[in-house]
Ligand SMILES: Cc1cc2nc3c(=O)[nH]c(=O)nc-3n(C[C@H](O)[C@H](O)[C@H](O)COP(=O)(O)OP(=O)(O)OC[C@H]3O[C@@H](n4cnc5c(N)ncnc54)[C@H](O)[C@@H]3O)c2cc1C
C-alpha cells in the first residue's frame with residue numbers, strides 16, 4: 001500500500017469535503033482541482049488508476065496507430081519511399097504499445113496521485129443515499145463515507161454489445177481486447193463504422209490481419225461531414241480492408257473455444273473470421289451503482305447542467321463528469337468538464353453566492369455544446385470541431401459551407417506527393433463567425449487546434465483574415481478558405 005492509499009476501516013477519515021468515484025483522467029482532474037483549492041478529497045478506484053483511457057482506449061490505440069501513420073507518411077514522399085521496405089514489425093509495435101500502458105500497471109499514476117496529496121481508496125463504490133457512498137474494498141470490507149460538499153461520479157463508460165443471438169458464446173473482442181491483444185488474428189471482422197471501428201480496422205490491417213469492416217449504415221463516421229467517411233473508406237480500402245456498408249450481423253456462432261467465428265449477415269451472406277470486434281458504441285458505468293438511492297434511474301447516462309451537477313437531485317451535491325454524462329465521450333472534453341466542475345464545487349463550498357454560469361463563464365462547460373474537437377487517428381486522419389452543416393441547420397442557423405481541396409495548398413503538396421484531403425469551414429452567416437471546421441487528410445490532426453480556437457473564440461472572419469499562416473505550411477488552408485468565402 002502506498003502512502004496515499006487509505007487503510008480500510010479507519011474511523012478517522014470517513015468524511016471528506018469531496019469524494020470522487022473513478023480515477024480515470026476525469027476523476028483525477030476533478031479531485032486535483034478540489035484538493036488544490038484546499039478541500040479534502042478522496043478518490044475511489046475499482047481497477048487501475050488512470051482509467052480506460054490509459055490502459056484500454058486512447059493511449060494503447062494511438063500507440064498502435066502512430067506507426068501506421070509514420071510508415072504511410074514516408075511512403076507518400078518520393079526519396080523517403082525508396083528507403084521503406086516491407087510493412088510494420090507487429091511484435092515491435094505491440095511491445096511499444098505495452099510500454100505506453102506500463103504493462104497494465106498503475107504504479108506511475110498512483111505516484112502522481114501521491115505527489116498531489118490526494119487520497120486513494122481501492123474498491124467498488126456505490127451511492128448510498130444523499131452525500132453517502134459505500135465502498136466494497138479489495139479486502140472485502142465495506143466502508144461508508146460521507147461527503148461534506150460534493151460527490152463526483154466519474155465512472156466512465158464500457159463497450160455496449162448488441163443482443164444478437166450467439167454473441168456471448170462467440171466471445172467477441174470489445175475495445176478492451178482490440179487495444180490490448182498480444183497476437184495478430186489472421187482474419188478480423190470489425191462491426192461498427194464509428195470511431196473505434198475505423199481506428200481499429202486501420203491498426204489491425206496494418207499489423208497483418210485481413211480486416212473486414214461491417215457497417216450497417218451507408219457511411220463511416222456518420223457524425224462527421226459526409227466527405228470524411230468517404231475519404232476514410234477510400235483510405236481503408238487502399239490499405240486492404242474490405243469495407244461493407246448496409247450490412248448487419250444477425251447471428252454469431254463459435255463452436256470451438258479457440259476456433260473461428262461465423263457471422264450470419266443480413267441478406268443471407270456469411271463471414272468466417274478468427275476474431276470479431278464489436279465497436280458498436282458505449283454504455284454508462286452506472287448499473288448496480290445505487291442510483292435509485294438518490295432518485296436516479298439505474299444504468300442511465302447521468303444528465304447534468306453546465307456546471308456538471310446532476311439534474312433533479314435534491315441538495316445539488318451530486319456531479320457527473322466525463323463519459324458517464326454522455327455529453328462528449330472524449331478524454332480532453334472530460335478533462336475540460338473536470339476543470340469546470342472542480343471550479344464549481346470549490347466556489348459552492350466557499351459559499352460564493354453567484355457562479356459564472358453564463359455562456360463561456362468559468363463555471364459553464366459551454367464548449368460541450370459548440371466547440372468539441374475530435375481527431376480520428378486513421379489514415380488519412382479525420383478531424384472536426386463545432387457544427388457540421390447538418391447540425392447547424394438543425395439548430396436553425398443560416399450557414400454556408402466553404403470547401404477547399406487540401407492538395408491545392410503548397411504545404412500539403414510538400415507534405416505528401418499527390419496529397420488527398422479536404423477542408424470545410426461552416427460559416428454562421430448572421431454573425432460572420434466559424435461555426436464548425438472539418439479537415440481530412442494526412443497530418444491534419446495537429447492543424448485542428450487552430451480551428452478550435454477560431455470556433456471557441458467566435459473570432460470574426462474579418463479578424464481571421466489578419467491571422468497570417470506561415471508559408472509553406474498546411475495552415476495556409478485557412479487563407480484558401482477565407483479567400484473562397486470572400487470570393
Ligand atoms: C478504443 C478507444 C479509443 C479512444 N481514443 C480516444 C482518443 O484518442 N482521444 C480521446 O479524447 N478519447 C478517446 N477515447 C475516449 C476516452 O477513452 C474516454 O472519453 C475517457 O476514457 C473517459 O474518461 P473518464 O475518466 O470519464 O472514464 P474512464 O477512463 O472510463 O475512467 C473511469 C474509471 O472509473 C472506475 N470506476 C467505474 N465504476 C467504479 C465504481 N463503481 N467504483 C470505483 N471505481 C469505478 C473505472 O475502473 C475507471 O478507472 C477512446 C475510447 C476508446 C474505447
Ligand SMILES: NC(=O)c1ccc[n+]([C@@H]2O[C@H](COP(=O)([O-])OP(=O)(O)OC[C@H]3O[C@@H](n4cnc5c(N)ncnc54)[C@H](O)[C@@H]3O)[C@@H](O)[C@H]2O)c1
Nearest residue numbers: 162192193194195196197216279280281282329375376377
Ligand atoms: N480518436 C478519438 O477521439 C476516439 C477514438 C475512439 C473512441 N472515441 C470515443 O469513444 C466513443 C465510442 O466509440 P465507438 O466507435 O464505440 O462508438 P460510436 O458511437 O462512435 O460508433 C458506433 C457505431 O456502431 C454502430 N452500431 C451500433 N449498434 C450496431 C449494431 N448492432 N450493428 C452494427 N452497427 C452498430 C452505430 O451506428 C455507430 O456508427 C466515441 O463516442 C468516441 O468519441 C474517440
